[in-house]
């Protein structure tokens with residue numbers, strides 16, 4: 001073994017929003033204990049900085065809701081701590097139901113909002129049209145509105161977690177790569193890095209799209225796959241008010257939100273692009289996700305989108321953003337203890353919701369790492385729920401990509 005560089009109670013692999021949030025909660029709730037976050041590039045530079053950052057609370061998957069609520073709590077606390085605003089945009093979420101199936105889903109969602117004490121209402125077509133001039137509200141059978149929903153700058157949120165964590169004593173090492181997990185006799189003991197060995201009582205794999213590479217060294221197959229998410233940002237136009245609501249269009253499998261006088265929107269393509277974790281470069285800053293900037297996928301969905309956004313064909317596209325999120329076949333996270341491997345935890349499989357649930361993920365993992373009982377019900381996120389799988393096999397990757405293609409929510 002190389003010389004011991006450092007020792008810590010907890011080492012986190014990956015300085016994305018999950019890693020930074022874990023460090024925030026661990027140092028906040030366990031002062032005096034040491035956590036080191038290891039990031040081989042710069043923090044929040046991979047999936048985190050690319051997110052559309054809808055921080056949806058009210059979802060059909062109830063398991064996510066307490067985690068998302070925790071994120072909103074964390075934002076309030078960190079704004080106080082840093083004496084700075086995150087400038088979170090609480091513009092609300094409009095749910096546009098244009099088929100009988102979507103109306104049923106919307107009714108269920110309204111019930112969910114009530115259950116979780118979140119504000120909700122139905123909007124008239126006229127009211128929806130006023131809030132959202134770009135939307136053809138007449139297409140809807142019913143329109144729901146959740147005024148408590150927000151979006152944010154995901155990079156800023158990630159760095160808020162990191163800055164507060166540092167103030168509280170976390171060590172965040174950038175430009176340092178984990179090269180190996182130290183694993184013997186069924187237990188993890190630390191990590192080898194490009195700068196030396198770090199011993200730790202607990203290691204948490206929060207390495208985003210690359211997480212399965214490191215977990216494999218312990219014989220663990222993380223049940224998720226890196227699948228491309230992509231969205232576009234239009235030119236600015238008067239029909240896109242900067243303070244308009246976010247909009248979910250389940251019948252077009254699309255979502256949209258304002259972006260400073262333009263419209264940011266995403267659609268789910270029929271065949272989502274995936275990659276094996278070991279084929280993704282260490283630094284994705286210059287990775288080409290789509291030679292045509294997703295234009296083929298946009299063309300495939302144009303008709304469905306133009307039904308709700310009639311100015312779509314005349315509107316110029318200014319930016320294209322893409323990145324990898326970890327998807328699972330059941331749309332649930334992969335989070336918690338790894339059965340059969342001591343001292344090893346996972347924060348993975350974000351299913352395109354990692355910004356929204358970052359607070360809850362951080363709190364849950366920090367408490368597990370401290371040896372405490374889970375703060376939330378983590379049963380749906382169980383690491384072993386699919387049995388033994390090979391996260392590098394084509395059949396598995398395709399199964400996870402299909403889950404994204406079917407997604408109808410934000």
Ligand SMILES: Cc1cc2nc3c(=O)[nH]c(=O)nc-3n(C[C@H](O)[C@H](O)[C@H](O)COP(=O)(O)OP(=O)(O)OC[C@H]3O[C@@H](n4cnc5c(N)ncnc54)[C@H](O)[C@@H]3O)c2cc1C
Nearest residue numbers: 014016018047048052053054178208323350353354355356
């Ligand atoms: C286009 C797009 C749109 C999205 N929209 C939304 C949205 O609207 N709402 C929402 O909630 N979520 C959204 N997401 C999902 C969200 O971005 C992710 O869930 C979240 O960023 C995951 O964070 P993470 O920390 O797991 O991963 P990442 O941010 O990818 O961080 C993982 C880090 O691990 C580091 N790492 C890996 N291996 C090593 C190693 N060996 N040593 C050191 N460091 C290592 C990487 O460099 C990386 O920085 C979107 C994602 C994309 C791509």
